Amino acid sequence: MYLGMLAIATGFEMTGSNGFMELKKSSRNYAYENMGNDSRYDTFTCYCSFGSGGDPRNTTSCGTSFANPSAPSCTSSSQSIVGSSVAKIESWPWQVYIKSSRHINLFCGGSIIGPRLILTSANCVFGSAPNELTVRAGTQNVSELEGIRMNVYQVIIHPAYQGGLGINVSLNANIALLVLNNTFTYSHKIRAVCLPRVNETVISGEPCYATGWGITRNASIAPRQTLQEICLPSISEPECVMDDRLQSTNLTLTNNTFCAGYSADLGLNKGICNGDIGGPYVCKSGNTWKLRGISSWYIPTCGQLSIFTDVSKYIAWISNYQN
Structure with a gap:
């Protein structure tokens, strides 16, 4: 694993x-x-910034990428992390x-x-x-x-x-x-990614991206050598809690976690997998990317529901180590 x-x-x-x-x-x-x-x-x-991007050499700026994502949008049914597309590091520096x-x-x-x-x-x-x-x-x-x-x-x-x-x-x-x-x-x-504000809510259905070098299909045991990206819309807590895929496990969502992914009815098989854990889940606010989640787990298999740690709930803890 x-x-x-x-x-x-x-x-x-x-x-x-x-x-x-x-x-x-x-x-x-x-x-x-x-x-x-x-x-x-x-x-x-x-130098953890909550502001917008700027000069890439400026340690107080954050969240600016230098290439657009190549992955299909969250509204696309394309199936190419699982179901992902090759990413440029300039998109996610x-x-x-x-x-x-x-x-x-x-x-x-x-x-x-x-x-x-x-x-x-x-x-x-x-x-x-x-x-x-x-x-x-x-x-x-x-x-x-x-x-x-x-x-x-x-x-x-x-x-x-x-x-x-x-x-x-x-x-x-x-x-x-x-x-x-x-x-x-x-x-x-x-460069650094921007942090969200304390308890800043991830809007249900908001188009956000997960990235990583994890495996791209359940049957594979080999990771990807090239960075992958995928658009994963966030899912409201009530919807996620009632999802049969979550209920089939013994995992329990907390107030400090959230789900992202697609309805099982769509059969898209898109989500995080082995090797993606710890990686970013970012959403764009204006021209700035904010780190809204940390890849935490997936259920019940790769390409199904993806679980993320809600970064906005830990801003105070992170701030303890800013200086």
């Missing part, structure tokens, strides 16, 4: 030698941290690829929200030490030596996350932050 494999860990563990890795636990978060002697890592700053050295088949997605800060899902990095993770940005094809490769300095898991895998995966507080060793230089292929 390409995602969530680290979520089977029963807890955080010490790794490394000479005390290089240290587990830090507080009332606010669980965090792995590289305990080096470099004073640069005493603190970090996240905040998308990153997260790889674990501990599990060769584990990879996830994530979103740049600051020059040193990545937002992803907790089930992607739960139990993983920073020196086991790498982040690649500015790349469309992960099999090629393009983009920027970054090492991780700190892994911060939301304290309410309970872990789990498969049908036992925890949907609540499925959110995590990765602090990088170094800062990105923003460009047309690398």
Whole structure:
């Protein structure tokens, strides 16, 4: 399985030698941290912006893409993540690829929200030490030596996350932050996505996009090497709760999650899948893209209902690490 494999860990563990890795636990978060002697890592700053885009080198701007999506619109019945289209990294310059050295088949997605800060899902990095993770940005094809490769300095898991895998995966507080060793230089292929405002509602039926390198059909075990994109309309909570596909599982939506996808009657088979977890779900507001969700899980199989962590419910938590 390409995602969530680290979520089977029963807890955080010490790794490394000479005390290089240290587990830090507080009332606010669980965090792995590289305990080096470099004073640069005493603190970090996240330039997480809630404003509109601008100069791609400006660390206070966000949410501007440099190419239009190539995927069919949400109203299209075309079937080409599952049912997706090839994407350009210029369309989604905040998308990153997260790889674990501990599990060769584990990879996830994530979103740049600051020059040193990545937002992803907790089930992607739960139990993983920073020196086991790498982040690649500015790349469309992960099999090629393009983009920027970054090492991780700190892994911060939301304290309410309970872990789990498969049908036992925890949907609540499925959110995590990765602090990088170094800062990105923003460009047309690398920049931050804007965050929503606190409790900003995703409008039912609003055309939004999910992106990632996950598998594109249920029968496949191989991920895509090229970034994929798909338009997925959000689904209202009452409609999702009553959907037979959700009721066939033991998963329960929380106030911090939402669904996106298409009615089962349409038979479109479009949605997130293995390898897409942790990646962005963005909606366009004017000329600015906002990170409305984090790919959390899919039910009951790939290309059906897609479940996302509602980023707007965690703005206060994210803000704890902005300075």
